[in-house]
Amino acid sequence: MARLDVTETFKGITFPGHLHTQESLLYATKFNFQDTDILIVTFPKSGTTWMQEIVTLVSCKGDPVKSQTQPNWVRAPWIEQYYCPDVLKASQGPRVLTTHLPYKLLAPALQGSKAKVIYVARNPKDVIVSYYFFHKMANFLNDPGPFSEFLSSFLDGTVHYGSWFDHVKGWTGNSRNIENFLYITYEEMWEDLRGSLEKVSRFLQCPLLEQELISVQKTCSFNTMSENNMVNYTLVPQEIMDHSKGRFMRKGEIGDWVNTFSKEQSHNFDVVFASKMADSLLTFVWEAKKSCVDSEILPLCPT
Template identity: 70%
Template sequence: MSRLDVTETFHGISLPGHLHTQDSLNYATQFQFKDSDTLIVSYPKSGTTWMQEMVTLIFSHGDPTPSQTLPNWARAPWLEQYYCPHVLSSSQGPRILTTHLPYHTLAPALRGSKAKVIYIARNPRDVAVSYYHFHNMAKFLPEPGSFEEFLSNFLNGKVHYGSWFDHVKGWTDPKKNIENFFFITYEEMCKDLQGSLQRVSGFLQCTLLEEEINCAQKQCSFNSMRDNTMVNYTLVSQEIMDHSCGKFMRKGKTGDWKNTLYEHQSHVFDAVYEAHMQDSHLRSTWTNTDV
């Protein structure tokens, strides 16, 4: 399935037709969650791959075999992508699922479920920079143009997967009806990976021994993931991801936006952020001084 130039529109957001169809998107909204499911939720380029590794390693009690032998999309398939039903048909044990969809699209399916939901969020300034670089290598995403143009589209929610602001506010709204919800930031994971693993394992009710935590921490370090073909997307053909234009695992740092945004762009970002986040309890989570 190529469809590299196809865009699907669903519930008001645009998505790449390469992996999404109307059927696959409807499948996601009508999905029958099991209470034993774990759903990883994020806006693109917010630490999704990292969390997939962490959850895989927690459930394997630090055994690196699954993360070294199965691509992450086979271990934690995207619920809204066309291949998900096929992967789940042969899955065993607790299911790990991934989604980039906004809350309102999955809320009906999650209502009444005891499935565990992990939401990972990242400083939107770093998201914008990382997402721009990803557009330059991912042939299933539109040409980004200049960074100035892309940043304007990002701030206005005119990029694939829609508005970052709407996404993070929708999933973190205290009034959402999710029984088992866990929130963590990319920055927390960078600052304290071991502590983050312990917190996530506690939420998943899968307690790890000290040696298991150490093994998991080593395997899901940035350097290990960057060199792991099951994680770094080098298994994907050049036609779909042109690795000569950049690496999927690029830097894995926080605050890299300061090396990209000019002062006037940073001021515009601050104004838009303030306008969108003034009614969110996450308003002060990311400031323009964050590194």
């Protein structure tokens, strides 16, 4: 299914038609969650791929075979994408699922479920930049135009998948309605990968021995993942994702936004952010607090 130039609008939110249909989006809103499910929730470009890899490796006790032989979209399919039902029919054991959908669309399906939900958030300035460059290489996304226009669309909430502000506040603000909920940030994982892995393993009730933890940490480092074609999306055909225009796993840094935002754009963003997040207690790390150069295993992550 190509549909590279198709945009689907569902419940007032736009989605790329290459992967989404009205039927697939409706299927997601009525998804039959099982209590043993693990659901990874993110706004695009917030560390989705990284958490998919972490959950895979933690669940496999550090054994890298699955992460090296199965594409991440097979290991942890997006429930709103059209291929999901077929993938789940062929899967065995506890399911790992992924979604970019806002809370309001999945709330009815999750009601009463004991599924474990992991929400990964990232500082939105880095999200914007990563999303912008992804648009430049993904042929199923519209041309983003100049960065100033893309930034305006992001702040207005008119990019694909809707408003970042509504997304992050919707999920975190309703976490009390989800029986098993873990909130973690991209920056937290970047600055303390080992501690984050222990946090995820406790949440999943899957304790790791020291050697297993070391294996997970090594396998989900940026360098390792960027060379793994089950993770870096180089399996996707060139006509769908033009790898000559950029890498899916671009930098994996905190604070790279400073290389794209002008001072005026940063100031304007801060004003909008302060207004839209006035009713939220969430805080974000905007720049790296320390260098990872001295770390034995670089805790860098994909964009």
